[in-house]
Amino acid sequence: MPAILQTVYSTLFEPAQMLEHYTRRQYWWQAAVAVLLSATLWLFTQLGLAHNQHLGLSLLIVWGSAFIIWWWCSLMLHFSADLFGGKGRFADTMTAVGLAALPLIFIAPLQSLPNLIGDLGYTLNLLGQMGIAFWVLALLTLGLGHSEAFSLDRSIGSLILAFVINLAFIFSIGLIFMLQLMNWGLSL
Numbered sequence: 364m365p366a367i368l369q370t371v372y373s374t375l376f377e378p379a380q381m382l383e384h385y386t387r388r389q390y391w392w393q394a395a396v397a398v399l400l401s402a403t404l405w406l407f408t409q410l411g412l413a414h415n416q417h418l419g420l421s422l423l424i425v426w427g428s429a430f431i432i433w434w435w436c437s438l439m440l441h442f443s444a445d446l447f448g449g450k451g452r453f454a455d456t457m458t459a460v461g462l463a464a465l466p467l468i469f470i471a472p473l474q475s476l477p478n479l480i481g482d483l484g485y486t487l488n489l490l491g492q493m494g495i496a497f498w499v500l501a502l503l504t505l506g507l508g509h510s511e512a513f514s515l516d517r518s519i520g521s522l523i524l525a526f527v528i529n530l531a532f533i534f535s536i537g538l539i540f541m542l543q544l545m546n547w548g549l550s551l
Contacts, residue, residue, distance in 0.1 A: 366393070367393055367396055370390065370393045370397075370462070371397070371465060374397075374462045374463075374465045374502065375465055375466060378501075378502055378505055378506075379505065383509045390458050390462075391454055391457060391458050391461075393458075393461075393462070394457065394458045394459075394460070394461025394462050394464075395430075395461060397461050397462055397464055397465045398429050398430065398433050398461045398464055399426060399429065400465075400468055401429070401464050401465070401467040401468055401470075402425045402426055402428070402429035403422065403425070403426075404467075404468055404470065404471040405425070405467070405470060405471065406421055406422060406425045407471065408470065408471040408474045408475075433457065433460060433461060433464070434457070436460055436525075437453065437456045437457040437460045437461075438453070439525040439528055439529055440456055440460060440503075440507055440521060440522070440525045441453050441456040441511075442525070442528070443520075443521040443522075443524035443525040443528065444456065444507060444511040444513070444517075444518075444521040446521075446524065447511075447513065447517045447520055447521050447524070448513060448517065449511030449512065449513055449517070449521070450511060450512045450513070451510045451511035451512055452510075455510035455511075456507065456510050456511065458506075458510065459503070459506030459507055459509065459510040460503065460506070460507075462502065462506060463499055463502035463503040463506050464499065465502070466495045466498040466499050466502065467495065467499065469491070469495055470492065470495060473487070473488045473491040473492060473495070474488060476488045476491075500522070503522065504518045504519055504522060505518075507521055507522065
């Protein structure tokens, strides 16, 4: 347990020194714990206390979705890093992406701010979530650079390329779905 707590602290508050060491396949399980923790806290934020009759099923769905998203993002980042000359392994990229998700654990407390302090809480929640998004992107950039053994500019380029590839994929799926709906509507 102390090892995971040290990893969490180092990832969040000492990322430059830590990510060079921790973005290796042997720390994959700690990245998986980070993804599970983030997904679980998000679920509890969304459900609240009133809707916990299907908690087990909800946890399975959220954990499965989190692992699929983690795997897909790691795959796209590893693919784009290979195009930029990355020399890392896929497991190292998965570790970096999983550890970069650690700041997402602060989303749950931020989403409770509107309930605690009223209208000002909405503004603080938005500002906090924007800060967390920047924090995750910074950790992802550093982690990808260390896991793929290349410079910061190539890491940023890999992030942008992976984002563009994902947008093109989502647009293609949406276009195919719309064409299928139109075809189905014409056949009626």
